[in-house]
Amino acid sequence: MIGKQRWAIPEGYIPAGSTGPAPEMTSHETICILNASERDADVEITLYFSDRDPVGPYRLTVRAERTEHVQFNDLDDPEEVPRGTGFASVIESDVPIVCQHTRLDSRQAENALLSTMAYAGDS
Amino acid sequence: MIGKQRWAIPEGYIPAGSTGPAPEMTSHETICILNASERDADVEITLYFSDRDPVGPYRLTVRAERTEHVQFNDLDDPEEVPRGTGFASVIESDVPIVCQHTRLDSRQAENALLSTMAYAGDS
Amino acid sequence: MIGKQRWAIPEGYIPAGSTGPAPEMTSHETICILNASERDADVEITLYFSDRDPVGPYRLTVRAERTEHVQFNDLDDPEEVPRGTGFASVIESDVPIVCQHTRLDSRQAENALLSTMAYAGDS
Amino acid sequence: MIGKQRWAIPEGYIPAGSTGPAPEMTSHETICILNASERDADVEITLYFSDRDPVGPYRLTVRAERTEHVQFNDLDDPEEVPRGTGFASVIESDVPIVCQHTRLDSRQAENALLSTMAYAGDS
Numbered sequence: 001m002i003g004k005q006r007w008a009i010p011e012g013y014i015p016a017g018s019t020g021p022a023p024e025m026t027s028h029e030t031i032c033i034l035n036a037s038e039r040d041a042d043v044e045i046t047l048y049f050s051d052r053d054p055v056g057p058y059r060l061t062v063r064a065e066r067t068e069h070v071q072f073n074d075l076d077d078p079e080e081v082p083r084g085t086g087f088a089s090v091i092e093s094d095v096p097i098v099c100q101h102t103r104l105d106s107r108q109a110e111n112a113l114l115s116t117m118a119y120a121g122d123s
Numbered sequence: 124m125i126g127k128q129r130w131a132i133p134e135g136y137i138p139a140g141s142t143g144p145a146p147e148m149t150s151h152e153t154i155c156i157l158n159a160s161e162r163d164a165d166v167e168i169t170l171y172f173s174d175r176d177p178v179g180p181y182r183l184t185v186r187a188e189r190t191e192h193v194q195f196n197d198l199d200d201p202e203e204v205p206r207g208t209g210f211a212s213v214i215e216s217d218v219p220i221v222c223q224h225t226r227l228d229s230r231q232a233e234n235a236l237l238s239t240m241a242y243a244g245d246s
Numbered sequence: 247m248i249g250k251q252r253w254a255i256p257e258g259y260i261p262a263g264s265t266g267p268a269p270e271m272t273s274h275e276t277i278c279i280l281n282a283s284e285r286d287a288d289v290e291i292t293l294y295f296s297d298r299d300p301v302g303p304y305r306l307t308v309r310a311e312r313t314e315h316v317q318f319n320d321l322d323d324p325e326e327v328p329r330g331t332g333f334a335s336v337i338e339s340d341v342p343i344v345c346q347h348t349r350l351d352s353r354q355a356e357n358a359l360l361s362t363m364a365y366a367g368d369s
Numbered sequence: 370m371i372g373k374q375r376w377a378i379p380e381g382y383i384p385a386g387s388t389g390p391a392p393e394m395t396s397h398e399t400i401c402i403l404n405a406s407e408r409d410a411d412v413e414i415t416l417y418f419s420d421r422d423p424v425g426p427y428r429l430t431v432r433a434e435r436t437e438h439v440q441f442n443d444l445d446d447p448e449e450v451p452r453g454t455g456f457a458s459v460i461e462s463d464v465p466i467v468c469q470h471t472r473l474d475s476r477q478a479e480n481a482l483l484s485t486m487a488y489a490g491d492s
Binding site: 345 | 415
């Protein structure tokens, strides 16, 4: 078993909508979550903004010994993630997980433009 | 609550001014700061150079449960951040925060060129 | 001696095969492993997926005071790493090592597209 | 004071020499070192390879409250860093420092291609 139950990613951004196909439609802001434990992980994501209250939790399950690549632009409950504005995220799980922040660019066959391990809290 | 009160980013660079629009005018050296706590964070940034004494503190507030994307080229008190020279930064806060270093390139609809979590001190 | 015995990388991807040369054939998903200790490291890599059981261990040795840049598309025992699907990895060693996740793009003379230190477990 | 006395960077690469100017002559493999302490830091860098014994130490000083951006292709004592081959590095200091690994591409006015905080050892 490896990981922590609380993670934070201060940087997040989904470009605003566009009539053109590129590059706005091809960028994917992603949290890659690994649950290497033997129990399913109930995960809650809370989003933070500069000018309004946090939104969430967004709930999802990462099954035991599985990984999920969660795209922010797929999240829609309790509401869609706003486009064209910066946000931060906190990820909480009831079992240890590992979180990595990656921005993919599908123009390059899923090559990524950036990636960093999320920040792991102490608890 | 997640985070630490002291963070460091050894790498920093703002390109020198240019008469042309790109790429010099489109690169944004940024600290993304998340304050997930319930208290406003008084933040102080100190800049370090290779050939002169540190400059700072630059002061700002990140409100409770908010995130701020701070661009180094917007800092101007006590003085502007010099262009065309490398610098490092230390970020100190009176409540726990999380800091991520990102270089944005607005030519790509806010896609970033690089990103890494800052280094979190022990205290 | 520096490092830990357990590391995790939630993000991984090898593009699907292609009849054309670029960019599919030029991207290299890599774990850079440093063994700065005075003993050879027996390393086991386990891969995690979203929709099936983990695969592994893949076994390799990183000799004492040596570094190895392990490419996922070279791993073939117990089976090849599937193309065109996301995966995560856990790296375990009997001596402390340090692991960095890098995606190389040989179109740029081995420049990398992204790199992040892997997550180091406590044990 | 912030930092640790031992750091590791498993990934490193300086492209082989070329008669052409780009991109081989424009990529800079760099360690950004911050010494935020009030004492000068005596720093030793040791390089690790896949097929031969470590080389070093390379010695340098990062003065108190200063930062240095050290380029691997400037290191030449005890010997030049070989081109066209992967290497890893361990950085040791007698006072706490913070180390970040960055690959710069001067074709883009010092924009970087990748950056990650180095791995901080416990001691």
